[in-house]
Amino acid sequence: MSPLLLVIGILALAVLLGSIRALWVQTRLPVASRPRSLRTTVLLLAQIASAALLYFVLFPPPVLHEPGTLVVLTERADEVAAQGAVGGRTVALPEAGTGIPADAERFPDLASALRTYPATERLRIVGAGLLARDREAARGREIDFREAPQPPGLAEIHSPQRVAAGRRFAVSGRAAVLTGGSVELRDPADRPVDRSELDDDGQFTLHATARSAGLTLYRLVLLDTKGNAIDEAPLPLDVTLPRALxxxxxxxxxxxxxxxxxxxxxxxxxxxxxxxxxxxxxxxxxxxxxxxxxxxxxxxxxxxxxxxxxxxxxxxxxxxxxxxxxxxxxxxxxxxxxxxxxxxxxxxxxxxxxxxxxxxxxxxxxxxxxxxxxxxxxxxxxxxxxxxxxxxxxxxxxxxxxxxxxxxxxxxxxxxxxxxxxxxxxxxxxxxxxxxxxxxxxxxxxARASGETTSPITLDLAEPYQRSVICGVGDGGQVISPVGESVTLHVDPDSGAAACAGFWASAAGWHELRDGEHTQLFLIPAVEQTPALAAHALRESTRILAAGSSLDTSGTSAPHPSSQPGRRWPWFVAWLALAGACWWVERSRWGLRRGQNNGETEVRDDPPMP
Incomplete structure (x- = not known):
């Protein structure tokens, strides 16, 4: 049984029992002592009205809302012009900072804002973009993304995670908002290994040869035309021992x-x-x-x-x-x-x-x-x-x-x-x-193909407090943080054969993955180390979300009004007023015959006992 039907049944039963009791008490009184019929009718109707008002306190009638636009301010929203929308509400997520309009309401996440404004059909995302925390809540709605300018620096980096010692590897990528300049690949001793001039689109490709086996931390350094460092990014590489042929x-x-x-x-x-x-x-x-x-x-x-x-x-x-x-x-x-x-x-x-x-x-x-x-x-x-x-x-x-x-x-x-x-x-x-x-x-x-298989584990890493994804792990694997804290991984059943699990790093630095007998170190970069890279990844993920939303809504019909529960306090005030009035009527002499008090008994003037 639904809660709605259960409450209706309880209230109806209470009204019925109350009415039967009132009538039963009245029939036991002498005819001359019974209250007038008007008083009895008013009290019986008041019980019904009180039950109805109490029902609306618990389940207020829905209120129709016309679909509207919700303006969502994210990080660096102050760098975007024309933030608002006509007739729309403005909300600010935590990363929007302090420089927000006075009429913007703050919410801890996008899901909370949508619960407050469930009639929202369109979202206008203003700023750097939506974090992974908010993307799922935004699905299914039309999204207009007003992007903040891309900061200059290394926007894309493509490099192998693992390479055998003695093998040559390539690192490619793209620098954004920079005319001219070059990119250097530096080894752990900070010696330049390779250098590439940026092409017209900011693309570059670098090469180096992996030396001894072990974890090796290279660096990419972006230089302007004068040789000044504009941006840099760490490039961890797991150099493995080659197979002995x-x-x-x-x-x-x-x-x-x-x-x-x-x-x-x-x-x-x-x-x-x-x-x-x-x-x-x-x-x-x-x-x-x-x-x-x-x-x-x-x-x-x-x-x-x-x-x-x-x-x-x-x-x-x-x-x-x-x-x-x-x-x-x-x-x-x-x-x-x-x-x-x-x-x-x-x-x-x-x-x-x-x-x-x-x-x-x-x-x-x-x-x-x-x-x-x-x-x-x-x-x-x-x-x-x-x-x-x-x-x-x-x-x-x-x-x-x-x-x-x-x-x-x-x-x-x-x-x-x-x-x-x-x-x-x-x-x-x-x-x-x-x-x-x-x-x-x-x-x-x-050489003859080896029967040994490489590790199926793949890493999609993000900055601290954002979701990173590890695929190819077993349920119960662990990630050890730089300070020794352990996080147990739980494989998402929806990931299927990929066996992917998400985790949120609490600090930057080297982390250790333990999955059965397999161990692997990986680096979580600090967001301040790669601001341009993080901004580009955030913008691209929001772009993909906005493009998918336009495809989802292109074939749907025109938006129709939606509803949400109305306010409860007016019904509560009405119920409280009615209950107070019933209390007064029951204790007053209104509707009583002469010689009756409010307790339905005669008033006696007998002298007090000595």
């Missing part, structure tokens, strides 16, 4: 290229087995093992030069083909064109190898050279052959974007061809990072 290198002879390739592979932690043929059946390197299926299945990558590729007999090529089908990776260093039979076998794999043009010198580019680097930032290199691959994927490109090497899939494995002859010149020129990036990319791309 089992690699076998077969070479037809020693060379500087092979020397520096082996040195890099050993420094990168690869389990390296090298065999160099010196001729006349002589080999240098580790003790030779059998070239059979069992040996190849234990390898992640096989590296051959053009001479060792041509020296494989028919049985060895068949074993290699079967190993490729099982997932082995193969890298062919074509430092020479080889004979016609070698090129024919490469054509069977999907590669077309030809001698180079008369000018074999190349200069690397693409992501290996920053936009601010000079044209001769890297030394020229030599390629022994020209490689093309029908349906192949580029393995490396020169400064003009022309692919230098390709790789193709072969069964479950991959085969790649590199034409570089003297990439060691990068090391001689002091660019060990570029040399390592070239071979690290090639080895990682071609």
């Amino acid at each position: 089992k690699v076998l290198i077969l070479a037809g002879g020693p060379s500087p290229e092979l020397k520096y390739l082996r040195r890099w592979a050993l420094d990168a932690g690869a389990e390296l087995d090298t065999r160099i043929n010196l001729g006349a059946g002589t080999q240098v390197g580790t003790a030779p093992s059998r070239f059979d299926a069992a040996t190849l299945d234990q390898l992640d990558l096989l590296v051959l030069d053009h001479r060792s590729w041509g020296a494989l007999n028919r049985d060895q090529r068949e074993l290699l083909t079967a190993a490729l089908d099982h997932g082995l990776g193969l890298l062919l260093r074509m430092t020479g064109p080889g004979d016609a039979a070698d090129r024919q076998r490469l054509a069977g794999l999907g590669f077309d190898v030809a001698r180079t043009n008369p000018d074999p010198e190349i200069r690397l580019g693409g992501g290996l050279v920053g936009p601010g680097d000079a044209a001769d930032a890297l030394p020229t290199l030599t390629r022994g052959v020209r490689v093309t691959g029908a349906g192949g994927i580029p393995l490396l490109a020169d400064g003009a974007g022309e692919p230098l090497g390709f790789w193709v899939a072969h069964g479950r494995g991959r085969v790649g061809v590199s034409p570089l002859v003297d990439s060691y010149r990068l090391v001689m020129a002091g660019r060990q990072d570029i040399h390592g990036e070239i071979w690290s990319s090639a080895f990682t791309t071609l």
Whole structure:
């Protein structure tokens, strides 16, 4: 039974019992002593009226309201002109500060304001935008967003959260409200690693190579045309240990290229087995093992030069083909064109190898050279052959974007061809990072796929006291704050397979995520560290909300009046007045016959007892 029906039943029962009692008491009196019928009728009607008024005190009649516009002042609303709306009410959220109009009502959140004004059909958001706390309450209403100006600084940053040691990574983004200028990427020692000039749209891209494993805190610094720092943002990077690849290198002879390739592979932690043929059946390197299926299945990558590729007999090529089908990776260093039979076998794999043009010198580019680097930032290199691959994927490109090497899939494995002859010149020129990036990319791309899976956890972090989202965690995971406080995560059932949980950080700094046996550190930046970044994120989220609201309301009919419960105090005053009047009538002599007092008994004049 609903509360409304229950109250009606109780009030009706009370009126009925009260009326029966009054009539029963009256019938017991002598006829000459009974009150006049008018008095009885008035008291009975007063009981009914009192019950009705008490009902309206509890459930006041609804009042119709025409739909209106609610002006919502947020942070930096004072920077926006024409804040109000004709006929609308103005409310201020806590972040609006003190510089608000005198007629603005303060509310702790948007939901409270909408409960006070439920007839609101349209919202005019003025200022920086709505926080995550208020976005859900704003859904389903038409939204007009009057934006505050974007402050100058770093508005967008896109960077990886995790990268393997020795790998090159890219950081891109956009600077807002700044003409000219540049962006620097600085390492933990505050040394510039890369620098990029801003384009006409404020876009930039920076590159760096991850060094030793562990948490590394880089910094992005935005500079104006005079070199003065305008803005900066922390850039935490989780540098992980690379997978230790089992690699076998077969070479037809020693060379500087092979020397520096082996040195890099050993420094990168690869389990390296090298065999160099010196001729006349002589080999240098580790003790030779059998070239059979069992040996190849234990390898992640096989590296051959053009001479060792041509020296494989028919049985060895068949074993290699079967190993490729099982997932082995193969890298062919074509430092020479080889004979016609070698090129024919490469054509069977999907590669077309030809001698180079008369000018074999190349200069690397693409992501290996920053936009601010000079044209001769890297030394020229030599390629022994020209490689093309029908349906192949580029393995490396020169400064003009022309692919230098390709790789193709072969069964479950991959085969790649590199034409570089003297990439060691990068090391001689002091660019060990570029040399390592070239071979690290090639080895990682071609090596046997690992059965290990990376952590599925993703982080969408916000400043303190705003909602951050962690996906890929189990229910009951914990976040440890910088001061040691623990927050238990609860996965939102509506997130489905993504298994996302939200939490609100109470302080900036390094936090630790503990999910079962997995632990991970992440940085919550202070809002004062990245004001432009926070302002842009807030504005974009409110823009998306406003765009979605226009789509939701575009097909709906015209707004209709809505209602809300009316005020209770007028009904309470009326009930109190009626109750007071009934009290007076019951104790007065109005409507009584002569010889009756207000207690329905005769007045006696007997003398007092002695």
